[in-house]
Amino acid sequence: xxxxxxxxxxGETVEFREGELYVDGNLIEEPxxxxxxxxxxxxxxxxxGHVYVVGDNRGTPMALHKFGExxxxxxxxxxL
Amino acid sequence: MRxxxxxxxxxxxxxxxxxxxxxxxxxxxxxxxxxxEYCSTDKEEPVFDTLQKAASAAKLCSDPCxxxxxxxxxxxxxxxxxxxxxxxxMKKRLPNTSFSFHDTVIDIVDGNRAEVITxxxxxxxxxxxxxxxxxxxxxxxxxxxxxxxxxxxTVVEFMKK
Numbered sequence: 001x002x003x004x005x006x007x008x009x010x011g012e013t014v015e016f017r018e019g020e021l022y023v024d025g026n027l028i029e030e031p032x033x034x035x036x037x038x039x040x041x042x043x044x045x046x047x048x049g050h051v052y053v054v055g056d057n058r059g060t061p062m063a064l065h066k067f068g069e070x071x072x073x074x075x076x077x078x079x080l
Numbered sequence: 081m082r083x084x085x086x087x088x089x090x091x092x093x094x095x096x097x098x099x100x101x102x103x104x105x106x107x108x109x110x111x112x113x114x115x116x117e118y119c120s121t122d123k124e125e126p127v128f129d130t131l132q133k134a135a136s137a138a139k140l141c142s143d144p145c146x147x148x149x150x151x152x153x154x155x156x157x158x159x160x161x162x163x164x165x166x167x168x169x170m171k172k173r174l175p176n177t178s179f180s181f182h183d184t185v186i187d188i189v190d191g192n193r194a195e196v197i198t199x200x201x202x203x204x205x206x207x208x209x210x211x212x213x214x215x216x217x218x219x220x221x222x223x224x225x226x227x228x229x230x231x232x233x234t235v236v237e238f239m240k241k
Contacts, residue, residue: 001182001183001199001216002199002214002216041241053239057212059209060211062241064213066213066214066239067239067241068239068240068241069239069240069241070238070239070240071238074238
């Protein structure tokens, strides 16, 4: 079981520019991210029935960090 | 009266033996715990211990054992010798790293095969930087000659960047 933050819902676009997250082209302020690497990921649209998840620990290179689009049926619960 | 006491004592003994005998699920959980322990490497682990742990980790697996990890394009059988070498290489590359299994669900399919879904958590330090990694694993465990051995490991990849 992995703990990740949902940053975008189906139909929204997601993009990383120099480590900054953009959803639908808007910069998202993420005060919970303390260490940020210079991730660059071209814009993509989240597929129907899916969400886009990313962990808060972004200090590692993008290739080593597991994040991305995942089917909603993988979600087992939220953090209280 | 004496016979009754004797009967109750026997029932207690049999019941206790059944209760305390490790079930298949307990044996598999114990093997997972051993695998995690053997894969973990202390900061100043003596070379002999590293060699011994790598061999012990491989011995928990069947010969051959299938490993599937799509990201690294791995999908093949590994002999016990190859597994020992891989475990050794991993331990040398990841000193001061601990492995642990969480959220483990074990489904005994029949008396001789079990399917395990678990989360592997890796905590360590590389060049003074702390890291944590987690993988969802599907593991097949087969019982042979009374011993449960890991016969396949599949890293479940469910996130697409």
